[in-house]
Amino acid sequence: MITGIFPPIATPFINDEIAFEKLRENISRWNEFDLSGYVVMGSNGESVFLTRSEKIKLVESVKKYSKPGRTIIAGTGLDSIKETISLSNDTINAGADYLLILTPSFYQAQMKHDALVDYFNRVADSVKVPVIIYNVPKFTNVNIKAETVAKLAEHQNIIGIKNSSENLAELTEIISSVPNDFSVLVGTASVLYPGLGAGAAGGIMAMVNAAPGECISIYKNFIDGNYEKCLGIQKRLVKPNKAVTATYGVAGLKAAMDMMGFYGGRTRSPLQKLSGNEIEDIKQIFKEAKLLK
Amino acid sequence: MITGIFPPIATPFINDEIAFEKLRENISRWNEFDLSGYVVMGSNGESVFLTRSEKIKLVESVKKYSKPGRTIIAGTGLDSIKETISLSNDTINAGADYLLILTPSFYQAQMKHDALVDYFNRVADSVKVPVIIYNVPKFTNVNIKAETVAKLAEHQNIIGIKNSSENLAELTEIISSVPNDFSVLVGTASVLYPGLGAGAAGGIMAMVNAAPGECISIYKNFIDGNYEKCLGIQKRLVKPNKAVTATYGVAGLKAAMDMMGFYGGRTRSPLQKLSGNEIEDIKQIFKEAKLLK
Amino acid sequence: MITGIFPPIATPFINDEIAFEKLRENISRWNEFDLSGYVVMGSNGESVFLTRSEKIKLVESVKKYSKPGRTIIAGTGLDSIKETISLSNDTINAGADYLLILTPSFYQAQMKHDALVDYFNRVADSVKVPVIIYNVPKFTNVNIKAETVAKLAEHQNIIGIKNSSENLAELTEIISSVPNDFSVLVGTASVLYPGLGAGAAGGIMAMVNAAPGECISIYKNFIDGNYEKCLGIQKRLVKPNKAVTATYGVAGLKAAMDMMGFYGGRTRSPLQKLSGNEIEDIKQIFKEAKLLK
Amino acid sequence: MITGIFPPIATPFINDEIAFEKLRENISRWNEFDLSGYVVMGSNGESVFLTRSEKIKLVESVKKYSKPGRTIIAGTGLDSIKETISLSNDTINAGADYLLILTPSFYQAQMKHDALVDYFNRVADSVKVPVIIYNVPKFTNVNIKAETVAKLAEHQNIIGIKNSSENLAELTEIISSVPNDFSVLVGTASVLYPGLGAGAAGGIMAMVNAAPGECISIYKNFIDGNYEKCLGIQKRLVKPNKAVTATYGVAGLKAAMDMMGFYGGRTRSPLQKLSGNEIEDIKQIFKEAKLLK
Secondary structure, three states: OOOEEEOEOOOOEEOOEEOHHHHHHHHHHHOOOOOOEEEEOOHHHOHHHOOHHHHHHHHHHHHHHOOOOOEEEEEOOOOOHHHHHHHHHHHHHOOOOEEEEEOOOOOHHHOOHHHHHHHHHHHHHOOOOOEEEEEOHHHHOOOOOHHHHHHHOOOOOEEEEEEOOOEHHHHHHHHOOOOOOOEEEEOOHHHHHHHHHOOOOEEEOHHHHOOHHHHHHHHHHHHOOOHHHHHHHHHHHHHHHHHHHHHOHHHHHHHHHHHOOOOOOOOOOOOOOOOHHHHHHHHHHHHHOOOOO | OOOEEEOEOOOOEEOOEEOHHHHHHHHHHHOOOOOOEEEEOOHHHOHHHOOHHHHHHHHHHHHHHOOOOOEEEEEOOOOOHHHHHHHHHHHHHOOOOEEEEEOOOOOHHHOOHHHHHHHHHHHHHHOOOOEEEEEOHHHHOOOOOHHHHHHHOOOOOEEEEEEOOOEHHHHHHHHOOOOOOOEEEEOOHHHHHHHHHOOOOEEEOHHHHOOHHHHHHHHHHHHOOOHHHHHHHHHHHHHHHHHHHHHOHHHHHHHHHHHOOOOOOOOOOOOOOOOHHHHHHHHHHHHHOOOOO | OOOEEEOEOOOOEEOOEEOHHHHHHHHHHHOOOOOOEEEEOOHHHOHHHOOHHHHHHHHHHHHHHOOOOOEEEEEOOOOOHHHHHHHHHHHHHOOOOEEEEEOOOOOHHHOOHHHHHHHHHHHHHOOOOOEEEEEOHHHHOOOOOHHHHHHHOOOOOEEEEEEOOOEHHHHHHHHOOOOOOOEEEEOOHHHHHHHHHOOOOEEEOHHHHOOHHHHHHHHHHHHOOOHHHHHHHHHHHHHHHHHHHHHOHHHHHHHHHHHOOOOOOOOOOOOOOOOHHHHHHHHHHHHHOOOOO | OOOEEEOEOOOOEEOOEEOHHHHHHHHHHHOOOOOOEEEEOOHHHOHHHOOHHHHHHHHHHHHHHOOOOOEEEEEOOOOOHHHHHHHHHHHHHOOOOEEEEEOOOOOHHHOOHHHHHHHHHHHHHHOOOOEEEEEOHHHHOOOOOHHHHHHHOOOOOEEEEEEOOOEHHHHHHHHOOOOOOOEEEEOOHHHHHHHHHOOOOEEEOHHHHOOHHHHHHHHHHHHOOOHHHHHHHHHHHHHHHHHHHHHOHHHHHHHHHHHOOOOOOOOOOOOOOOOHHHHHHHHHHHHHOOOOO
């Protein structure tokens, strides 16, 4: 079962090429935190801008730089089932322990129960490591239903879901629809504490890139029953989380990483550079939240 | 400060006219539960289908039938500020202790911070009892922001908000933006427990009409620190709550009330009668949730 | 049958009260144009901000100021069927020749075929003048389907529709679903020419308030078969139309009226005043479109 | 300049593999119609389900089967600029005369003016044939603005746009914002006639796969000034077009192709097979539209 806190790692670039040395440095710092592992090629990894060979090399590198024992999860879902299986298997050979498979989304109006069950079952049948469903409606405009997750949980190779919605009713419905050993993971740091309260097993959240300590602290305090402490940290994280996701996206997350002592750097085009005012706005929000001094 | 559990009472009709005797019977049963009071003319009260004089008579009747000491909250918000103030003051004379004021919504694209601040301040300036903001994007397509709520909380006659969203990040952001004595109330039973966990003071929720006991039980167990019990009940309520709100609306709520021993009856036109299959679907969902035997 | 061009007249205010003298002056100027009549209490009339008695007085005044022979259409649709019928009949006594009835919208998810058929049939059964359906999804979030319009067209007292969508496929489907003597009216000036090309009988369009000449010119040139001229004017109107509807709303329309020699003035609260920059933006757009020099 | 009518060809499959013989037969029949050329790997070509090597082979085959002189347009846009350029150049070597480049869409909230200008300019700089912008909000949730199209039209290697929206105001605004030799193409058959009326140069429309004759007839009659004939055909096409796009998607289009004497067959998974009732519904709609007897 997948539990604990994971960063969906931002891919560092210098001059539009992957900066493996910066990746090594970031992971080296994250290795000092009590993280469960690393997610490569999630939404915040700018996966859609990477070439196939870059993806494989990225997984190999994260595996290599990662502290031993940490779980490597690779995001390999594409609309094409053939391409998903092929990329997944190459990624597994490069070191991935689990796959994070995005709901297919191009024909969003058709991505109902039967289509999603068909897609995930076919993929899960053909890959050699366990699959985690990845639901992120803000990017896919597809929102998998609890009954679909429940159906997919019957497949022995589908073992969890990362649900990147802030809707706690949906999260609770999913949790109450799947077996206890199916890992429901929170997908955004703004609802980590309520998500754990509803029975989530952990979280894969952009914010972990920039503020791993606070995210881990919510998780550990929750386990220890220190709910007031959880709520205190949670309240501080809501606005910074909005800044590095909804408001400014990956460029905002990378700017925050730069502020917090990690390497963020530039996003790949067509994502654009933030203006000085936008960076200042993020800085203020992080200061007010006492993440920055 | 407003705390505890309130039903936004469904208005009973017989032959398309308000059935005051049925209202009396429903309230008489609700009086036996440990509710904080009653909300008249909320979204589930089919307020938009009532004439002005029906509204006044409804408030008078609820006041009369209610157990002494219970708080009466009247929903009187309309797009027109003049009409809102006039209706509010008549409603106060009829017995309302608080007003629940819907965000104006017709010109939804223009209902930003300044417009909402202006609207609520003008209303709050001109009515004789405290105002609770009512945010319910699924009906209004307007979603008030935390910073707007924070600004409005500075007005001494605006004392709380009913927030009918399932987005816990937004709820948490609102709670962390207002003073401690500003009452943030959950607006839908699917997120009552996480909402309380985030610091909400109680809830005004359609489901209370049909299943007051379970809603109160979450509230009391939360206060007593029995979080596992809260989560257990919460998980059971998510699907029934979806059935009587998103899926079947007020007609579904009224069907559930009929099943649970209250008088639900028909909605007013243009809301339509449920089919036999739809009623059966609700029954099954309530049985699976152990609300019905 | 309703044909030709109508302004849905903007309600003039001075110090937040209806400025009847300004209304008289505006109508006096519009009387010089070849308009078919006037629409009172449309979306651009800030109808939702008017009290019941203001509405009646407004209809009486427009009737009085209007050039003889011009058709007076009053917008009287509310969610409540009882209130709609009552207001409609008072409005008819005040001089309305036709009623423009908005789709009910509060319970938007339930406003499907059966509900809409029920609503409009009940209203049309109980009012003494013919009914025009008013479909405006950007305000109501309800979009009436061609098959529903076709069903409603069977009622002898429902004689047309104002469809305020820019979707020409939907407009064409409606036109091809109703009898030839059912008046389909374009609801926004950005698609007047293609709408006429698809068979529409005319238009009720915000822009007519500010630029009646251009709208009438498209209509007349269309009838005369001067399609290139129609297209030329149409192209000039798209951006100004967007400015006075989607971008700046009623406040933008009123600013444009002020520029074009009519009285626009302020909107009622909670609609807010435009900034100087916003007004300048509208001015530039109107200049580039050669509506202003 | 690109003018006239193009089918975005549906990719035929047998047992989940591309059926090149069926492709040859379909093209052979389309060759008899007065089409301007063929679009390979558009949205209706299930491009997102094809592997890279399948895409290249598909372009080669369409080129080979196509009547000499017909224009081959290949859809090669991906979020990744690197992958888009690489695939585009391989596709050009395989025979593509033009590229149809989808707006990038994964980070939809960030795909504003600057990002889109950057993306298209970089792609257009690096490919050897002219680029046509492809705007299809129902799949991408990105809607390119007229001002962005106007900016991109300044690039000498960006020569047109396929705009798959039914919003005629937006189409008219685009047409009035670009030079006369920039090809604006209608993207859905439900608005072909109004689109041509607004100045479009032709259309790339799913419906051409199944009913090329009617689409060409609208185009030719428009050129000849027979507008009533255009409107007559247009009215018949609206409902069938809705069936093979919004309602049933690519599976619906393929079912219609089967009915109309082309090879449609099955879609690739995860798109699902239509039920017998759904196919019957399409058949009825095509019969009522007199496309089928």
